[in-house]
Amino acid sequence: MKKKGILERLKEGPVLGDGGYLLELEKRGWVRAGPFTPEVALMYPEALRELHVEFREAGSEVLQALTFYASRDKLATVGLENRLEELNRAAVRIAREVAGDRCLVAGNLSLTWMYEPGSQSAADRVRKTFDEQLAVQVDEGIDFVIGETFSWLGEALIAVERGKKTGLPVMVTVCFENKDETAEGKSAEETAKALIDAGADIVGMNCLRPPQHMLPSMEKMRKAVSGFLACQPVAFRTPKEKPDFTSLPEFPVALDPLQLTRKEMGDYATQAQQIGINYIGACCGTAAAHIREMARALGKLPEDSRIWNRGGEKPMSAYEYYGHDQFETAKKG
16 A cells, blocks of 8 residues: 555644754764764664664654755765765665655755855755755655755745655745844744745744744744644754754753753644644754654554553562652553
8 A cells, every 4th residue: 555645644633753863873973073964874874774763663754864964065075975876865765764664755955055145156056956966865765855954045945946846745944043034034924935835835944943942933834824834843952042052052062961851842742733733843852762752742652551560569660669650640640
């Protein structure tokens, strides 16, 4: 039986995305902090495969191919510009192998760092960059396209344009840095309308900000458009005056104390569903444990049902000793 596509699934209810790849793989030692390029797909494919498996088993319904920053210009910064096709192909193939018939696989485009407002030559260069990646990803069998982390609405609109030429559903999300607007000064409402008008099937926000500083803008998008919305925040706690986690002095290797808890990410999933977000995922800092809690909050994953015989003469774990099991029972009751 053919898998239901992303748009079919969204019509039936919220779809749960996956978490962050590059920062998690950097934390594990497989990606270098700084360039954050995804050569792990070639150099250590088993490490990438394992992370996909973790997200799948946690309840993710979509696995994103690790092709973020897999463009020729970005790969040139680490001397891998001549391996673009090989890398994009490997990343999609690994995601597809893990997804099987359980998850959809999304191709991925990201900001290029080449876009310049008002520059036709820069826009054409971005188009060429996206087309080069998409040709390989589509050939490898992605189910839909995700373009993400665009501070410039103009670049996001190019992602919509090039993504739509593939004939596949297209999801494009922007990111707000330390102001509640795009780099051009466009509001959440204006941005959502522009992306929908350009033909995007799913629009929204991702990265840079945690749920606390992203959901208010998502609410504005929800009021502005009636189409499918996507939200993928980071799992790091940031102050109101500097909501962009990459602007903090802790970025990138001292972020550990700022990581949100599993419960906080589960609460985010519930809030996103209440707002009317259709695609509920997450970005940097989000590990499989967070996704599992989100899946449970959305009713996509049952509580753990493995055998545990309790109620003996004495507690057999600190969980029982301190009464945590009674707290859980009371919470469910």
